[in-house]
Amino acid sequence: MGFVGFPGHMRRYLSGLCVATLGLWAAGWLALAPVAFGYRGNGQPGASLHRAALADQATAAGLAAVSLVTLTCWIVAWRRRLRADGILTSASRRQVRREARAQRRRERDGEPAARPPDPAQVLSELRALLIPLLAEPANGQAANGANGQASGTHPAGEPGPEAPAERVDDQDDQDYDEPGPDYDEPGYHPFPGEHCEDRRPGPATAGLPAVPHARSGGLAAMESILAGAELLMVGCGEEEAW
Amino acid sequence: MVNRLALAGLAAIFAAGAWLIAAPFVLRYQPAGSRWTGAARLDVTVGAALAAAGFGGFFTALAGRVRELYAQAGTAQELYVQAGTAQEPGGPPE
Numbered sequence: 621m622g623f624v625g626f627p628g629h630m631r632r633y634l635s636g637l638c639v640a641t642l643g644l645w646a647a648g649w650l651a652l653a654p655v656a657f658g659y660r661g662n663g664q665p666g667a668s669l670h671r672a673a674l675a676d677q678a679t680a681a682g683l684a685a686v687s688l689v690t691l692t693c694w695i696v697a698w699r700r701r702l703r704a705d706g707i708l709t710s711a712s713r714r715q716v717r718r719e720a721r722a723q724r725r726r727e728r729d730g731e732p733a734a735r736p737p738d739p740a741q742v743l744s745e746l747r748a749l750l751i752p753l754l755a756e757p758a759n760g761q762a763a764n765g766a767n768g769q770a771s772g773t774h775p776a777g778e779p780g781p782e783a784p785a786e787r788v789d790d791q792d793d794q795d796y797d798e799p800g801p802d803y804d805e806p807g808y809h810p811f812p813g814e815h816c817e818d819r820r821p822g823p824a825t826a827g828l829p830a831v832p833h834a835r836s837g838g839l840a841a842m843e844s845i846l847a848g849a850e851l852l853m854v855g856c857g858e859e860e861a862w
Numbered sequence: 863m864v865n866r867l868a869l870a871g872l873a874a875i876f877a878a879g880a881w882l883i884a885a886p887f888v889l890r891y892q893p894a895g896s897r898w899t900g901a902a903r904l905d906v907t908v909g910a911a912l913a914a915a916g917f918g919g920f921f922t923a924l925a926g927r928v929r930e931l932y933a934q935a936g937t938a939q940e941l942y943v944q945a946g947t948a949q950e951p952g953g954p955p956e
Contacts, residue, residue: 629926629929629930631922631926632922632923632925632926632927633923633926635918635919635922635923635926636868636872636919636923638915638919639872639875639915639916639918639919639920640871640872640875642875642911642912642915643875643878643912643915643916646908646911646912649908650882650905650908653901653904654901657900657901657904659899659900659901668890668891668892668893668899669891669899669901671889671890671891672886672889672891672899672901672902672905673901675885675889675891675905676901676904676905679878679881679882679885682878683875683878683912686871686874686875686878687871687875689867689871690867690868690871690872690874690875693864693865693867693868693871694868696864697864697865697868700864843945843948844941844942844945844946847941847942847944847945848938848941851934851937851938851941
């Protein structure tokens with residue numbers, strides 16, 4: 621199996637590790653070469669071979685340091701990636717010890733044990749929090765639209781001449797299906813400044829939890845936001861952003 | 863941060879190779895026109911190997927990172943399109 625046969629992300633980490641290892645080998649070789657080839661002690665200080673030996677040893681020292689740091693970085697980055705992909709699940713010994721110490725401290729203080737939050741649960745809670753926020757502007761727009769639709773209706777409540785055409789248009793556009801606050805909706809929330817004297821208290825509102833009626837567009841937008849949040853959560857666990 | 867440091871390390875290895883190639887001429891332990899000494903030959907050989915490896919490793923790692931970024935962008939685009947089709951009236955129910 622050749623190097624080219626590895627998957628893309630694996631090739632990336634492997635190339636980094638190989639180059640860093642090669643750098644370490646080269647540093648070792650450069651440090652030993654003046655001794656091995658016998659040009660370290662030849663000549664006076666300042667002579668050409670002495671300069672060559674000094675250059676080799678200084679380069680070897682710098683190269684060894686850089687290669688060690690590079691090797692460590694690639695190891696850490698690859699381990700993070702494997703952990704994010706779920707391949708590497710075991711925590712390091714130091715991390716386990718640190719978590720156990722924190723757990724003991726919490727137990728001693730009488731706090732409940734803290735667990736890492738489940739991303740799916742966090743997203744569900746976020747969804748539950750966002751639905752009412754999206755529903756309120758939808759009802760607000762609908763309240764404003766109630767006055768606009770009154771132009772197509774006679775004061776007596778009979779439909780005006782242009783009402784049937786509007787009704788046909790309304791079938792195409794779902795956003796206008798709710799011209800005003802639908803008081804029969806079980807989860808209708810009045811606005812803080814809204815007057816509710818003419819609200820008809822229906823039997824459906826009694827005893828039911830307030831489930832707001834959100835717009836379809838708002839829900840889709842929220843779903844896309846939540847999908848983005850999920851991606852971010854996965855990405856943050858995977859590795860740091862550039 | 864770790865990724866950047868790792869990439870910078872590869873670039874530094876490339877730079878070290880380039881320095882080793884140039885060192886015999888910069889420090890003048892290989893006079894121009896004369897027969898190559900053992901030290902100069904060794905430095906140039908090791909430097910060439912290091913520079914080639916650093917160059918290849920740096921761009922392989924960079925290409926892998928760019929490929930990952932494209933893959934992430936494609937996934938986000940797919941999710942966005944799915945959300946858009948769900949919003950349309952003929953789309954699947956929410």
